[in-house]
Amino acid sequence: MDLAIEVKDLSYSYPDGFLALDRVSLKVILNERVAILGPNGAGKSTLLMLISGLLKPSKGSIHILGRPIDENIHKIRSEIGIVFQDPDDQLFCPTLWEDVTFGPLNMGLSEDEVVKRGKEALRMVGLDGYEERAPHHLSAGEKKKAAIATVLVMKPKILILDEPTANLDPKGKKELVKIIDNLHKNQKITLIIATHDMDFIPLIADRAYILNKRIIAEGNLEDIFSDSDMMMKAGLDLPTVTRLFEFINEFMGSDKVKPIPLTIEQALQEIKRLLKNPQ
Amino acid sequence: MISNFLNLFEDIFFNEKYSSLNFIIQKIDPRVKIFSSIALISIAILAKSILTLIILTSIIFILSIVSRIPLKIFLIRTSLIPLFTTLIALPLIFITPGNQILNLNFINITTEGVHKALIFILRVWTCVNSLILLTLTTKFSNIINAMEKLKIPKIFTVMISITYRFIFLSINEAYRMLLAKESRTFKKESRLKEIKTLASMLSTLFIRSYERGERVYLAMMARGYNGSVNNLEKMSINRRDVVFILIVLFICIIALSSEYFLGVS
Numbered sequence: 008m009d010l011a012i013e014v015k016d017l018s019y020s021y022p023d024g025f026l027a028l029d030r031v032s033l034k035v036i037l038n039e040r041v042a043i044l045g046p047n048g049a050g051k052s053t054l055l056m057l058i059s060g061l062l063k064p065s066k067g068s069i070h071i072l073g074r075p076i077d078e079n080i081h082k083i084r085s086e087i088g089i090v091f092q093d094p095d096d097q098l099f100c101p102t103l104w105e106d107v108t109f110g111p112l113n114m115g116l117s118e119d120e121v122v123k124r125g126k127e128a129l130r131m132v133g134l135d136g137y138e139e140r141a142p143h144h145l146s147a148g149e150k151k152k153a154a155i156a157t158v159l160v161m162k163p164k165i166l167i168l169d170e171p172t173a174n175l176d177p178k179g180k181k182e183l184v185k186i187i188d189n190l191h192k193n194q195k196i197t198l199i200i201a202t203h204d205m206d207f208i209p210l211i212a213d214r215a216y217i218l219n220k221r222i223i224a225e226g227n228l229e230d231i232f233s234d235s236d237m238m239m240k241a242g243l244d245l246p247t248v249t250r251l252f253e254f255i256n257e258f259m260g261s262d263k264v265k266p267i268p269l270t271i272e273q274a275l276q277e278i279k280r281l282l283k284n285p286q
Numbered sequence: 287m288i289s290n291f292l293n294l295f296e297d298i299f300f301n302e303k304y305s306s307l308n309f310i311i312q313k314i315d316p317r318v319k320i321f322s323s324i325a326l327i328s329i330a331i332l333a334k335s336i337l338t339l340i341i342l343t344s345i346i347f348i349l350s351i352v353s354r355i356p357l358k359i360f361l362i363r364t365s366l367i368p369l370f371t372t373l374i375a376l377p378l379i380f381i382t383p384g385n386q387i388l389n390l391n392f393i394n395i396t397t398e399g400v401h402k403a404l405i406f407i408l409r410v411w412t413c414v415n416s417l418i419l420l421t422l423t424t425k426f427s428n429i430i431n432a433m434e435k436l437k438i439p440k441i442f443t444v445m446i447s448i449t450y451r452f453i454f455l456s457i458n459e460a461y462r463m464l465l466a467k468e469s470r471t472f473k474k475e476s477r478l479k480e481i482k483t484l485a486s487m488l489s490t491l492f493i494r495s496y497e498r499g500e501r502v503y504l505a506m507m508a509r510g511y512n513g514s515v516n517n518l519e520k521m522s523i524n525r526r527d528v529v530f531i532l533i534v535l536f537i538c539i540i541a542l543s544s545e546y547f548l549g550v551s
Contacts (some may be wrong), residue, residue: 101447105517110509
């Protein structure tokens with residue numbers, strides 16, 4: 008079990024003294040899909056920026072792929088890609104192609120390699136043919152995909168996504184799930200996704216940390232979502248389907264449906280089963 | 287109303303559709319175009335006669351017409367800055383001593399004054415014309431690349447390209463703030479109150495831009511930014527470019543020599 012990320016007792020205060028993270032510890036194994044869940048202002052973005060070495064921790068340590076982050080910061084930046092919440096922060100060149108080639112050119116790759124990777128990254132997010140487009144003329148969904156491409160092009164081993172579904176329409180979300188799925192299955196990328204879009208989580212993660220300045224809970228999605236009181240206290244909720252099946256369980260006498268389904272597909276199986284033998 | 291204005295603003299000043307056409311000026315290498323623009327501007331600054339300036343401006347107008355840029359668009363874009371210049375040049379008419387055309391008790395208008403003001407305005411207009419023709423016929427990213435190829439320091443080119451990229455965003459942000467204000471304004475406000483609100487909006491916009499700047503910098507750092515921006519764009523100079531630059535140089539030499547040696551004025 009190789010650790011992709013190991014965070015120990017990490018604290019972070021803003022320059023004005025406001026404590027954003029309080030003794031946070033977490034571990035992510037290679038090729039794992041981990042969600043970081045928390046309400047607004049829980050410190051999700053701050054944690055992600057610390058992990059990608061963009062902020063310096065006040066206390067505690069971060070190891071990426073077994074190496075401490077502060078010593079190897081430039082090497083690590085090419086191995087860990089972060090997609091910001093607002094794609095407008097990430098696309099800062101006049102054309103999409105320049106944005107996509109920005110990272111690999113900074114890595115000092117050869118021109119052929121940069122072109123090859125650039126085309127490949129755009130194809131992976133379904134934006135081939137968009138090379139000469141100006142970022143400010145793209146739609147929100149296209150901007151998000153473009154932002155992902157600008158990071159994928161560096162072939163990171165770890166991909167960090169900060170609120171990837173923010174501002175996306177249903178079609179955009181579906182495409183995003185597909186892209187993330189492909190990255191995890193075919194490229195073997197380790198994924199860390201911060202979100203509070205509860206219906207989206209079961210589609211893209213296996214394990215989750217609940218964060219609200221501190222780590223409140225950690226575990227597989229089934230375990231985390233079975234503790235609905237804890238989720239509510241943390242300012243979160245269950246996926247819609249899970250919430251529904253909680254009511255069904257209550258209505259039919261406890262624990263009729265176990266494990267509680269998290270996605271619509273799982274729910275469908277469960278409903279079929281219940282219909283076939285009601286007892 | 288505001289949105290119409292903003293659309294018009296973007297359409298007039300940032301529309302790139304004429305740069306992707308494929309006529310004479312659009313085909314010329316951006317480096318050659320930048321060089322030619324600078325050459326024309328230098329001549330315009332050195333020129334002392336109205337005739338030379340009018341000829342230079344006409345040449346630029348002809349170039350814009352053969353590049354199929356609508357005359358109206360070209361005129362709107364080029365006349366904004368000379369409008370301000372006119373305001374600045376206006377006092378020249380009254381304060382320059384010389385032949386009086388009109389003499390009221392306290393106001394004198396002199397031939398020399400009118401001449402000076404005209405030259406000043408024409409000079410600025412020629413320079414603006416030359417630059418507008420460059421930006422209208424060249425994609426912005428190509429201008430930046432060409433500047434890099436011409437060894438202009440990276441710090442300038444990166445700054446210009448990021449500024450350009452975020453102008454649209456700032457305009458949109460300002461627009462959204464204005465809408466948010468409008469939606470909560472229920473009666474006609476006094477001018478003073480309105481100015482106060484606008485001022486506080488401006489400061490908010492400033493802080494927002496500053497914070498976005500920080501985030502963009504982080505995004506650049508995350509992708510390995512270390513002070514230099516590299517670029518894949520390739521450019522090549524062919525025979526058409528050489529002919530163009532020779533013509534421009536020829537015009538410059540003619541203009542200069544007629545001014546300084548033949549004494550045309």
